[in-house]
Amino acid sequence: MALSISFSRPIFSLNNTISFHPSSPPPRPLCIFKFHHQNNNVSTTTTRYQGLCGSMVINCSSSELGPTSSDPMNSSSRKPQIPSMAPFNGTMNEVGMSNSSYKWHRVLLKVSGEALAGDQTQNIDPKVTMSIAREVAAVTRLGIEVAIVVGGGNIFRGSSWAGSSGLDRSSADYIGMLATVMNAMFLQSTMESIGIPTRVQTAFRMSEVAEPYIRRRAVRHLEKGRVVIFAAGTGNPFFTTDTAAALRCAEINAEVVLKATNVDGVYDDNPRHNPNASLLETVTYQDVMSRDLSVMDMTAITLCHENNIPVVVFNLNKPGNISKAIMGERVGTLIGGTKDSAPARP
Numbered sequence: 070m071a072l073s074i075s076f077s078r079p080i081f082s083l084n085n086t087i088s089f090h091p092s093s094p095p096p097r098p099l100c101i102f103k104f105h106h107q108n109n110n111v112s113t114t115t116t117r118y119q120g121l122c123g124s125m126v127i128n129c130s131s132s133e134l135g136p137t138s139s140d141p142m143n144s145s146s147r148k149p150q151i152p153s154m155a156p157f158n159g160t161m162n163e164v165g166m167s168n169s170s171y172k173w174h175r176v177l178l179k180v181s182g183e184a185l186a187g188d189q190t191q192n193i194d195p196k197v198t199m200s201i202a203r204e205v206a207a208v209t210r211l212g213i214e215v216a217i218v219v220g221g222g223n224i225f226r227g228s229s230w231a232g233s234s235g236l237d238r239s240s241a242d243y244i245g246m247l248a249t250v251m252n253a254m255f256l257q258s259t260m261e262s263i264g265i266p267t268r269v270q271t272a273f274r275m276s277e278v279a280e281p282y283i284r285r286r287a288v289r290h291l292e293k294g295r296v297v298i299f300a301a302g303t304g305n306p307f308f309t310t311d312t313a314a315a316l317r318c319a320e321i322n323a324e325v326v327l328k329a330t331n332v333d334g335v336y337d338d339n340p341r342h343n344p345n346a347s348l349l350e351t352v353t354y355q356d357v358m359s360r361d362l363s364v365m366d367m368t369a370i371t372l373c374h375e376n377n378i379p380v381v382v383f384n385l386n387k388p389g390n391i392s393k394a395i396m397g398e399r400v401g402t403l404i405g406g407t408k409d410s411a412p413a414r415p
Contacts, residue, residue, distance in 0.1 A: 172397020175214040175291060177323040178205070179314040181330055182222035184385045185252055192223050193252065197385075198259040201329075204391035205296060206265050213395055214291040216321060217298045218314040219256060221248030227306070242306035246272070249310060253300035254278060266295040272304030272313070284320050291321065311369040319376045326378055327394045328365065329385035334402030335364050352404045364404065373405060380404040 180201065187194025205215050227245035231238040253269045260267045268290050269279040280286065282299065290297045302313040311328070318326050335357075338346035354374040357364055364370070364382055373380055383390050383401025393400045 171211065171213060173213065173324045173395060175321070175323045176216070176395050177314055177318040177321070177326050178215060178217045178391070178395070179311065179326055179328045180217060180219050180256075180385065181310075181328075182220035182224065182226075182248065182252060184329055184331055185219070185256075186223040193255050195259070198256050199263075200388070201256065201385075201391060202260040202263055202265060204389070205260065205395075206263060207392050208395045209265065209294060209296060211396075212294075214294075214323075215296050215395065216287070216291060216317065216323060217253075217256070217296065218310055218317060219249050219252040219298060219300060220310040221245050221252055224248035224251060239306040242302075242308075246301040246304070249302060250275060250279065250300040253298045257298055260296060266293075267298060268295055269298045269300055272299070272301035275301075288321050309366050309369065311365040312372065315365075315369045315372040315376075315378065318378055319372065324379075326373060326380045327391075328380060328382045329391065329394075330382060331384065331386060332382075333384045333387075334382045335362055335404070339363075349402050350399075352402060354405050357404060364402075370404075378405070 185193050185197055187197045205217075209215055222245075225245050225248040227238065227241035227243075230236055230244070231241040250269075250271055253271075257267045257269050268287075270282040270287055271279045272282050274281050279300065282304075287297050287299075299313065299317050302308060302310050303316055314326050314328070317323075332340070333348055335349050335352050336346040337349060340346040352362070352364075354370060356362070357370050358367060358374075365373075365380065370380075372378075381394050381401055381403050383394050385391065390400055
């Protein structure tokens with residue numbers, strides 16, 4: 070009996086493993102059997118299995134005759150040829166390499182609203198959103214899961230408008246949350262225009278334009294290789310989108326918060342007022358809080374500290390920085406760890 074196995078196309082597709090959702094039955098395979106005879110009672114059976122992950126062809130041949138010297142195909146010295154194949158429980162990228170070599174496997178990217186404005190001539194700069202989309206696409210193809218939290222300061226900042234024309238702080242913050250939804254929808258459209266499957270989830274229901282935030286659904290989207298954009302902050306006034314980024318990072322078990330801003334990182338002084346201010350490569354949570362460094366608000370930093378979440382602050386405007394930060398390369402300032410090793414999540 071000779072057995073050979075061949076695949077009509079790769080079993081592993083991009084960022085996917087062979088798994089079935091528990092709420093739906095596994096796909097029914099398509100089996101095709103073909104029988105034919107060749108030379109002296111040699112029969113060959115071909116079975117094709119077709120499923121969601123690809124197709125597999127198994128060829129089996131057997132003979133009732135013993136080995137003869139005139140038929141080299143029936144020689145007893147001939148051994149079955151079984152090609153090697155990758156394990157079925159691994160996640161493979163497009164070149165067949167595992168994503169275990171990268172520092173981060175699931176990240177949360179925080180994009181400020183001001184960064185989306187670009188040169189400030191308009192609320193949203195399409196060049197900036199396209200640059201973000203292309204760099205995120207490059208790393209998602211490597212199997213890294215990416216979630217995004219967007220700010221809304223380029224359109225409306227609640228804390229700045231509170232008290233104007235009788236506008237109370239809560240109402241101003243809700244308007245700011247709507248601004249983040251606008252940015253999220255724009256960024257989603259940009260990403261999908263270049264082939265990145267993207268989902269927007271909002272902290273309060275806007276079912277006509279986005280999904281409601283459901284933690285398990287968000288994690289499932291990430292596992293399927295989709296980018297998830299979290300909008301509307303935490304859904305509560307008096308909390309910033311930085312706090313929303315720290316909260317969502319903890320909820321979806323992401324390994325790091327990547328804060329994309331208009332500066333290169335964290336400085337020991339304000340670089341706009343002090344030209345001699347130096348860029349810090351690593352900073353502890355305690356230093357950020359005790360020295361009141363303007364990186365994130367204290368609520369966000371405290372949440373990251375309590376949940377042992379490292380934060381990377383880097384410049385969004387430098388090409389390649391997003392992909393470098395997501396892949397764990399040296400860029401900007403790392404808060405709560407070292408450049409070579411980040412603290413492990415509990």
